[in-house]
Amino acid sequence: MTVETRRVGPEAAAEVLAVVRAAFADRPVLDPPADALAETEETIAGLLAPGGGLLMVDDGHPVGAVVLDPGGDGGDTVYLRRFGIDPSARGRGLARDLVRAGLLAAGRAGAARVVILAREELPRTVAFWRDMGFVETARHAPYVEMARPAPVVIEVPTADAMRELGRGLAGRLTAGDVLVLSGELGAGKTTFTQGLGEGLGVRGAITSPTFVIARVHPSLGEGPELVHVDAYRLGGRAELDDLDLDADLDEAVTVVEWGSGLAEGLAESRLEVRITRAAGQDAADAPGADREGDPRVVELAALGPRWLAAPGLTPRPSPGGSR
Structure with a gap:
């Protein structure tokens, strides 16, 4: 039923x-x-x-x-x-x-x-x-x-728009913020993180960290570094704890892909980013479907006292607009 x-x-x-x-x-x-x-x-x-x-x-x-x-x-x-x-x-x-x-x-x-x-x-x-x-x-x-x-729901039509969303959201973030990303394979989690890294102004190309699990991107300026974690292959919260992320949390913006059910305990406040295909799974799997080009829907859900006291979650336009 x-x-x-x-x-x-x-x-x-x-x-x-x-x-x-x-x-x-x-x-x-x-x-x-x-x-x-x-x-x-x-x-x-x-x-x-x-x-x-x-x-x-x-x-x-x-x-x-x-x-x-x-x-x-x-x-x-x-x-x-x-x-x-x-x-x-x-x-x-x-x-x-x-x-x-x-x-x-x-x-x-x-x-x-x-x-x-x-x-x-x-x-x-x-x-x-x-x-x-x-x-x-x-x-x-x-x-x-x-x-x-209240959560913010944003329709994202292209991969470039997903990067721009990440760039714009970077203007709302400070050291100590934790983002938990969820969405199926190919949904756009790493693309979003790439835009976030551009907005934060960090060093190094941001790719899926699956094979190294966690990667640190130092800041090129005075902003926080970016810690990028892929929890896909982690067997549970204990393995996430073994990464010793606590040493970096206060000084960095930490992004955890596939973190739902694992990363919620990293900080009292967190920003959950849920990415789904706007066309639905059936359309995405149809013969000839462009899985990378499907429109996405991104839900930004802010939890904890840090976000309750912060201004609205609408991302700020990045300098120079869309790139």
Whole structure:
């Protein structure tokens, strides 16, 4: 069975309410009770009216829901409210999928920041949101306010545009930043890193470091060096630790290709760069398809306090424009 996540509005209030009631009724009894338990179909419709929401459906049965609340500040912030997964569907990773869908929806709507409110009495819930990249920003008893930047999604039509994206992003980076790159073989991870190296002004041609695993590119000026790591052949986090990257992290910009699931512990804050083919896998594998020329979609997802305090992730134009 395939789980589908849909954008919905007030017309789906009854389905969203069913998920909210099931999810919040299954939580520990709180004092004061969760506001969600007092929701009605009419109040949920009112919450959905400004910005809509997401409904996760499994074989026709609603199993997850979240309201996307613009927050009334001109669109800069989106609040994820009434987030819940039906107890019958837990243990399948759907909560993480729904959070990621909510973040992407907020980013595509133009929001710069996504905020949630978690109850202080539920440390596992607070830990879940922290694990999803949210940082505590305030406490308003009984709530913990947590936030993270909304992801930025960029369509990249060519390899030259991918390099230009890397060059532009270099202007947002400082020593100590860690980038975790993911995407299938040939997606453009090394091409992106080449542009990044040009933007940082480092020495040496940047190629895939598969056979040496890690390569250091010193700065030609006063900026940070670039440490380029390919984790494709690493067997686990222990082998990544053996590279002793900690010695370079504070003084360099570190890029880890194939780092998902391995490099998240390198730093408290990181920038995840996910590259996918815009045409989809079927088109990419079609006879005669130009795998290098396929348009790409790049998702920039910033996690941790360093990025929450930083200006927006939109890459700066590199000097002289596209090359």
